[in-house]
Amino acid sequence: MVVVFGTLGFRPKSLIPTLKSTPGVDKLVFYCGSDKSDPDAVKKVADARQAVLDYCKTMRIAAEAVDLEDPFDFKNIALRIRRDLRRHRSEGREIGIFNIAGGTRPTSAAALLVCILEGIPTVYIHDLTYEEIRLPMLRMEYSQVLSNEEREILRFLLNNRDKEITEVELAARISKHKATVNHHIKNLIAKGAVRLDKHPKDARKKIVRVEDSTELLLGETG
Amino acid sequence: MRTLVSTFGPEDLERVITAMRALPYDRMVLVGEPGADMSEAFSQLKSVEEFSGHRLEFQGVSGTDFLGLVDDVSQVISSRLRDHETGARQDVSINISGGSKLLGDAALFAAFRMGVSAYLCDGKVVKLPVVSGATPRDRFTSVQTKLLGVIGVGCALDEAIERMKPGSRQASERVVRELKKASLIRADVKEGRVFLIPTDEGCEVLRALTLLGSPG
16 A cells, blocks of 8 residues: 655645656555644645645545644644654555655655655656656655664653753763763764753753754654 | 754744844854845834844745755855854854744755754744754765765766775675665666666755765
8 A cells, every 4th residue: 555645725626736747656655734823824725735635535435534633833743744754664555655745844744754754766846847857856764864872762761851960860870971971962962962061050061952843853762 | 163054034023132132153154035024024123133233144046846945055054054164163043933834834944954053033932953964964974875875866886886986895885885775776688788867865965965064
């Protein structure tokens, strides 16, 4: 079963060409949402959504419209897309392609980011010609750039993100030497996964904070 | 010298200010459609930058060609990654929130290609998980990248192996297999000869390697 994914804004024409150009599509999953304070945008997105659903019905393609609660919430959109992609893969479905042309800026950027991280074939639709532009994605599991120790530290920090943990406390909690932890933290900072913030009560201390999007980097095992 | 590159459109004053306040930098380069540097927002940002003794740079990019925009933004990053006098690597980060959606996505793609920190500064600041040690230069061996460079837009297998000397034939053939397995090249037979041709992904690696320059 071939599944096509896409993001949708005001224009069905930015999504439907991918259904035409991908052979053997059985299902379309698309993400849409609009600024609820803008009635014009709400109507345009609703019209585009219905047009895509009508097209799929006529073509006997199963369609799943994912209505995004907040189409400007980059991180949660990315997490949702990643979860959906993995669910379809685990069900043995082939991800044909991801069309990232439509939707709000954060929706499109979130989809692109997940495609890069997951190595999903990705296309854009040219604004004027509606021609598909395939992006040269290099397949790589980005989580592989993390060592086992770095993963362990990140998992711990993610599970305790509401706590203010210093490097010394972290070393004690995961039973590692503080010099070892310091080495890994430096690497994780260089990789953009964590940062050091000032301690609110003690200026000599630094709190290790996990970056918002690190969950996206960690991969399957979290 | 730390450079903040930001995608920019005439309506993006707030997005750029959010990035300026959240991200440490010494100089700033705005990337946007030609004419965006004539806007009121640009004038304001320019005068703010002049208070710190730096000139606000603007790089005009245009078109609806996604990969062309990726190349343009990559070029902006590449030219700021090295100190022109000492050759030392310099910090570059990029804010992808401004300008058109196409430009923002192209900038994100360019950030992965070049291994620089990327941020979305739209109300709140989100650091995107771009890993600096995962650029094409980090991911392929020097022999693999050399062979990819030898193949260029395409060349005969025998010719490629000849140009890989003093490496042995067996070693070069092994690298050919590695590049094929990584989907960076494909082989075509024409008139009894085997030709090696880069795939789109192979061309992307070559472009990135050119822009990234030598390691260090």
